[in-house]
Amino acid sequence: MPQLDSGGGGAGGGDDLGAPDELLAFQDEGEEQDDKSRDSAAGPERDLAELKSSLVNESEGAAGGAGVPGAGAGARGEAEVGAEALGREHTSQRLFPDKLPESLEDGLKAPECASGMYKDTVYSAFNLLMHYPPPSGAGQHPQPQPPLHNKASQPAHSVPQLSPLYEHFSSPHPTPAPADISQKQGVHRPLQTPDLSGFYSLTSGSMGQLPHTVSWPSPPLYPLSPSCGYRQHFPAPTAAPGAPYPRFTHPSLMLGSGVPGHPAAIPHPAIVPPSGKQELQPYDRSLKTQAESKVEKEAKKPTIKKPLNAFMLYMKEMRAKVIAECTLKESAAINQILGRRWHALSREEQAKYYELARKERQLHMQLYPGWSARDNYGKKKRRSREKHQESSTGGKRNAFGTYPEKAAAPAPFLPMTVL
Template sequence: MCSIHHNSPCFTKRTGATKGVIITSCVCRTCNSKASCAWSLLSSSLLLAPMPFPLLLLGVHRPSQTSDIPGFYPLPPGGVGQITPSMGWFTHPLMLGSGVHTTGIPHPAIVPHSGKQEMEHYDRNMKPQPEPKREKEAKKPTIKKPLNAFMLYMKEMRAKVIAECTLKESAAINQILGRRWHALSREEQAKYYELARKERQLHMQLYPGWSARDNYGKKKRRTREKQQDSTSGGKRSAFGTYKEKDAVPAQFLPMEVL
């Protein structure tokens, strides 16, 4: 957050690549000055704002009652234990998984440990899972990272892009979504930044001791070299720079990026 433009969401700007690695820096969207990335998890001004559509996207009702954090998930003095299904917390597909907070409150960020496959049962139209396996995996739940603005955007727009382009491969879809993301106006992007910020805040409140580090190493990665090779030629998209061999065919690209 820029110290001057408090309401200006920062964004990560790709500034180039060294040895195949993209350098990132965070700048204020308004004055373009380099700034800290923590654009105000604690910014009460935004918390006081009316709930934007993104929370509707999540299926989380905005409680009408007041709370310490108006417009956001109320946290009673005792914690989150008073959040009830009637508040809509459980109505979103994301909320229908087996993830259960230590308080007993289910949350999409909690999934049984062992990889992305486990995500299916809360995010893919509630595919029924064999019960014994679920119980087995539920022993060691993993609290996932909250989604960032772009991830939320992807989640919302993926189906639309698939329908438009008849593509199914996620890598290609994501390239298109990346370009469309950059084509969004700041106002449009701001909606997702705010949703992401609230997601992070909720996550912090539900899992105060959680750290992104907790999930480090849970995905086994193959040799880093291969990844660097793949990025050195085309790098990490740096505002439109793509590997030619992986470029999305022009006929699949939306008009606005052609």
């Protein structure tokens, strides 16, 4: 179990919800980090960085090239020239990871590439918002608010919404919890732990007081493939002059009256109609017979989604950035890039997401005590077994998410002592 500080006693207190898989991840990352700390002469570190770079570019090459059949036209257009060549290079890189083509290496280390990745990495307040919005309780505004999670209301390149856990995680001063967060959704909720109470604490008013940016610690520079080798600036109509990063005003920050104690009436994001569509309006519903409506009610019983894991949280935050930087729109390609970036993160940075995910799970468990991931089994159509087996045994990763290359060289256990 990674020795994650729970943020000033935040999530500690005997909470043992940490996933065992986190250990594996941290073992891998930990080895790298320890190498870094042991040898600042940049020998092993450089090798590792290059290895990571090769991995990243391997996937990005695939994303822009044949690896992703439907890769976005933009990505293809920019990366196509080098993608195939890169792909060939990568083959040799895998075999000889310590030998990175000089030209590629230079390209990867180009300042403009690095700057495009993490230089502006920011945890904007709204960026961390509302994955688990505060359930409306006492003092709730009587007028229903428009749903926040309506995709149509969210511009394609808007920054994604994340949990207030993120806020809590990032903010040293979480606001106190509202008196009652458990009066919605008809779900019995046991007592809240003091730790969790803060995660529902962001009223519309208090959120408005949050700083617009919360910075990560300086992350490692991340090399960009040619497909992401340039920087596309964010359109920033609300950017303040001289601000290092555009200021955004997220709609959710302006919900309700803006008065503390008036949380907006936002449905829990983990609860969605099976179809993902809006429920019928009362007028329409009245046209249905009772039997029909009963059947529909059964069919439309809201689905409680799984809590997001660390990587999902990371993806949710970074997706918009990758889209902007790489002019990619296809999620498959973006996810490949994000997967590589995830591996390129330092373990301290990953630890933040693991910790956040752990709290998400804890919160989810408290919100839905009887819920099981099994409840959602079968609600998606299964993929063809052949394809899935191919992907899991075809040299990518096994069921534990480890890659064959890594599995061949098990890393020694290094206790997690970050934070």
